[in-house]
Amino acid sequence: MEFRHLEIFLAVAETKSFSKAAKHLFLSQSTVSSHIKNLESELQKPLFIRSTKSVELSPDGCTFLRYANSILEMREAALEALNAPSETILRIGASTIPSGYLLPRLLRGFHDSHPHTFFDIQQGDSGEILEKILDGSLELGFIGKKEDTPKCVFLPFCKDDLVLALPANQYYFHLLNQNPPIQEILKEPVILREQGSGTRKAADLYLDSIHLSPENLNVIARTNDLESTKRMIQNGMGISILSKYAVKDLEAQGVILTLPLESGIHRSFYIVYRKDNPLKSAFQDFIQYVKCQDFS
Template identity: 35%
Template sequence: MEMKQLEAFVAVVQYNSFSKAADMIYLSQPTISAHISSLENEIGAQLLIRSTKAVYPTQTGKELFHRAKSILALRDEAISSVSRIDRELMGEISILASTVPAQFLLPEIITAFQKQYPRIVFHIHQAGSQQVVEGLLGYRYDFGIVGTSVNSRCLLTVPFYHDRLVLIIPKSMPVNKGAMYRDLPAFLRQQPFVMRGDGSGTRVEMEQLLYKQGISVQNLNIVAYFHDTQSILSAVSQGMGISFVSKVAATAYEKTGQIKVYNLEQQAFTRQFHLVFKKEVVLSPVQRVFVTYLENYFANGNIAVYSEQRDCR
């Protein structure tokens, strides 16, 4: 068993394609196929299911995939520990993130990160929080980022950023702040409401916040559903209605005077964004550097703690 065989196998599983794998690791497709065939012959089992649309790992392939990634990570770690030139680290990191971190957190974080590590390239993909966890349990992404708690024995989580949901209101809408704060449920029921679509962490947190105020979604005058935060901000800025969004997402619209933003003070609902990755994976030097950087990026007193649940099957 050779490293090149493992690299080819890992690439095919990650990209579900022989041709894409060949492009990503700069080998010809026949060479990739030859590496996979040799690996299957050596192990004595089929590793991949080849269909007309994609390539998928067999159960044996899934087991080998995790071990292969760990072997390659340990190889990279050994090379890195000898060279000790972190700035020269090069590689790629793939992240599947929910809407708010993908659109409003990661651009800032990655820009700052690449000033120190300019040879590390990121592939950012966006999905709802539920889809992030499901996607991470597959094989294409190194990390996930979500704004809700993760209940999986297969995953580790690193909390790295505290966020808050804020009430956003069209600039043109007159608001009696005193009356609004005295009877927030009545105010929310009276206004047209722009709701986040199903499957997002913000939607889950919003429903919990409304529940604490004694309000169910059915009590609201919902005028539209949108499946991303940017669309909600745009809709509210156009006067469609009110809504709740992440504070970090509302900042730019508030600074340009397109919306009014209200913190709910004692009634505020805070949440934490988490970096998530597979428990059994050994982090490569590139991945480990990113995790450490993310833990220390926000200087607001947050301390990231690994949360591990064992017995993943």
């Protein structure tokens, strides 16, 4: 298997067309087709479902897509590490809340004192970032849940609380003024985060503590896009259990209401890295900087 095979596979998967992929890669369509056939022959799996009108990934193709992306990301990381001052490159993965609401301030502050630092940031849910740490395509991660794996170090650096986020309209103002139990409020239309997110895991733990399950809720949408969730709430579509950091901005603007969830369930955000991967001094300095910050 060659890197070129993977690059061609990804181009066809993205464009859903052999001809468009060929044009993008400055190759003939027959060359693209030949590379894909060779790759499918080597894997002994059909990667695409072909018809006269479209080209779609097969189930095996969808599985292979994730690994092909990781392999090429690892190649790019290796080339960067070999051709640039490795002490100045911080290759970091972050789940949604750290990426959007914690890292920007941290990166700015650290860069002010380390102006020659270059940041390579990738976002995914907590499970995706941990997977990239484990396969070596990322060196440091900031995630919202701790997994049971002996291969990694998890350093808590920031605590988070869940809030119930509601539309700031007359209906919900009136509802909250009646001070109903949380079980009654959760009968309203609910928007859930995706399964892989730390927020969803914490929300499920909270629901379990009050003897509810997602199946008991009036779920009207599930999404892996936090900003979309916030906008749906803002536009009156429903309510959601979210991180307090995620809704600070809209709460300050008065377009979302928040209700603290009284429970013993609190979660932490973690810095994660592999135990068998000695961290360069730049990473160690960054970790120390993060641990000294006040997130209150």
